Amino acid sequence: MSVIKKLVSLLRGSVREIGESVVDANATRIYEQEILDAKSSIDQAKRELAGVMAKEIQTARAMERLQAEILRYESLAVEALNKGQESLAEEVAGKVAELDQEHTEQTNAHAAFAVQVGKLKALIKNAEAKIREHEREISVARTTESVYRATSSISDNIASTGSRLSTARESLERIKKRHEDLADRMTAADSLDKEFGHRALEEKLNAAGIGDNADRQRKIMARIRTRAEGGTTPRAGDEPAA
Amino acid sequence: MKTLQQQLRGIDHVISSTLGGLAVQLQPIPGEVPVIQVSIAERDELPIFITCSDAQILCMCFLWTEAEIRPEGRTRLLETLLDLNPSVPLSSFGRVGDRFVLFGALSRDSRVEDIAADVAALSDNALDALDALSEFLN
Incomplete structure (x- = not known):
């Protein structure tokens, strides 16, 4: 079952359960083991792949070489026939048959190596997909558990300190009121400052005998x-x- | 991997300067997973909680509970939240248990400046959202 499907079914149940275990500890351990296994099988497959690909190249080279030999000996056989050397031609034909046999063997081997390369590449791709999938599942599971546990700690903390018993609306009203109070206080302070600031200055000037008054x-x-x-x-x- | 507290060192000052000098207080919440409460002056009622898992850092602000929603507008509220999600930068609406939250998720190795920017945006967005959606609440 996909991890999100599992989450959806858990969400229909109790919230506690989600915090406890989206994927139980045992399953997580199995996933982690499977990730390790998949990683080591990828390593092994990659090493094998290098060997098999080398053999694939070698057989291809051998096929080319044999093909060239076959052509060369066939030409020689034709030449022998033209010179009336029937038995020599027969001998060369025997050599060509040998080379042809070898060529067929190399061709079969080459085809087998090609198939093996394909299989190893598919194996690596599957293992990598499996790792990605398991890592995502574990990550979703751990994140969900962590969020639900965090929320439950926060709720417990709120309950124990009694810090927020009010509703969202009340909180909003209080924050707004505080902002309004602050704005009002700033306006008041501003006008006070203008009034008293001005008067205070005038008084100082008068006391010093400066100005109209x-x-x-x-x-x-x-x-x-x-x-x-x-x-x-x-x-x-x-x-x-x- | 750094602990959450190590990673958040100095974040109170960064958040404070982002929010034009409002006083910011950090407080760890006891429990099974690391949680840090960020209280911002003048918005004490809407603290931000920062928590983490292996994969991410999560900043959350609790908005309201299921019980506070007026039943007749519930569906419209839920649709509005879905509609708002892609539009509100850095923050998304969600629900944990019966609590509706606004949250922002960051990579586990985020810099303190990025986490601070997320917390500041979350606080502003939460206040704005609460104001905009309070008609749906009791």
Whole structure:
């Protein structure tokens, strides 16, 4: 059964069980052993493959060589016949028959090696697929178990500290409210800073006798005195004569 | 293979700077498998949990439980989650037991910067998703 099929059937059951074992420990061990076996059989097959491929090449070379020999001896036999050397031609034909026999043997061997190469390549491919499949299964199983175990630790922790008994909606409201509070506080702080910051500065300037407000009272009194003495009436705001 | 804690060393600072300086706290959760809780200031209600197996590192944020879903909108919610999955970068919706989660999976040998980027994205996405889908919840 595929690991995801197994998960789907487990998901219909209890959550506990998923955390405990998607693939039981025994099955995981079997998978791990099968992965090891598959890896060593790949190593062996690769070594064998190199040997068999070398033999395949050797037989092909022998076939070429024999084919060339056959052609050469056949030509010699033709030559012998043309010169009326019937018995010599017969002898050469015997040699060609020998070479032909050898060629057939090499051809058969070559075909057998080719088949073996194909088999070894298929074996390696299957073993590699098996490793990939088992590794994926183990990985899915372990990840699932790890996620469910982590969630169960987190739930236990939440329950024991009582840190989140509220619903998602309440949490959201609190976070939003905190953001609004923060934004409000920042606006308030901003306007306070403007107001008090400005006033504080003015007060310092007054205290130092700098600016329009510095000695307003003295200036006004001086203007009043000027008027009382019957002098010209200065417009408000004009500098009185010192 | 490094332990999860070794691999996450310094991640609190990286996440914090990714999120514009929000304070970040790490806390291991006791249990059979390694789990680290990442709490982000101003979002304490939505911590991110980082766990790992041989094959991957998994960052998870719990969104809501099965019981919180309004029954009349359940199918529509599930379809919406499936539809959203390919569109939300780095994060996917899932369910573990009766808890709906948003999660991001990374290769087991990811750099701390990549894990931090995933956690930051997960936190932003979780907040956004919760806001967008709260109509389906009680």
